[in-house]
Amino acid sequence: MTSPARNPKKVWRVIDLIKWGGQYFSENDFDNPRQEIELLLQGIMNCSRVDLYLRFEETLPKKQLVKLREWVDRRKNREPLQYITGKAGFYNLTLKITPDVLIPRPESERLVEVLLETIDKLSSISIIDIGTGSGCLALALAQELPNATVTGIDKSAKAIEIARSNAETLKINNAKFLQIDLFKNKIEDKYDVVISNPPYIPKIEMKSLMP
Numbered sequence: 001m002t003s004p005a006r007n008p009k010k011v012w013r014v015i016d017l018i019k020w021g022g023q024y025f026s027e028n029d030f031d032n033p034r035q036e037i038e039l040l041l042q043g044i045m046n047c048s049r050v051d052l053y054l055r056f057e058e059t060l061p062k063k064q065l066v067k068l069r070e071w072v073d074r075r076k077n078r079e080p081l082q083y084i085t086g087k088a089g090f091y092n093l094t095l096k097i098t099p100d101v102l103i104p105r106p107e108s109e110r111l112v113e114v115l116l117e118t119i120d121k122l123s124s125i126s127i128i129d130i131g132t133g134s135g136c137l138a139l140a141l142a143q144e145l146p147n148a149t150v151t152g153i154d155k156s157a158k159a160i161e162i163a164r165s166n167a168e169t170l171k172i173n174n175a176k177f178l179q180i181d182l183f184k185n186k187i188e189d190k191y192d193v194v195i196s197n198p199p200y201i202p203k204i205e206m207k208s209l210m211p
Helices: 015-029 031-045 049-054 062-076 083-084 108-117 136-144 157-170
Strands: 087-090 093-096 128-130 149-153 175-179 194-198
Touching: 015 031, 015 062, 031 049, 031 083, 062 093, 062 149, 083 087, 087 108, 087 136, 093 108, 093 136, 093 157, 108 128, 108 194, 128 136, 136 157, 136 175, 157 175, 157 194
Parallel strands: 128 149, 128 194, 149 175
Antiparallel strands: 087 093
16 A cells, blocks of 8 residues: 555545554554554544544645654654654653653553552652653652652753653642752752662663564
């Protein structure tokens, strides 16, 4: 089937693009080919999966088709979807994501759940999140615990910038983010809870992971 961006005369409906993308990703050995194209279309059209299905007959303008073709090419090279779309979901939050931070993992939500199960949601506690990255843990906890004060730290200035941007976008005011390298600096303040989800895949295992 001809690529959308390379056949400007054809009118491409959402359903046509899903069929094309499903076939394309299947031919390139993706495990869930239809899901791949649906997620890219959701990012292009800024809509949910349900909305995507409700808009099956809608046609995409050339500008969006060109962008979709670019995203499909990037995904074919196994670039993570979250880096392509610039967004990731985590504990009911939608976060800005760039290659300057790690992508939040669904299993990391369990850290939030365990903490919420063990404390009073109305307690005025202080929490520090070490290696905050995008701010996913800190922001999820700050939203669920309105009386808590949450501090996220990271040695990366770019990560802190992204975390702060996420806090501003989500209008979460009880979380702050500081650039601190724990190997070079000492934490002077005291906290009730320390939480962290650092990179945990040994380098020796990385060669065996999917591209």
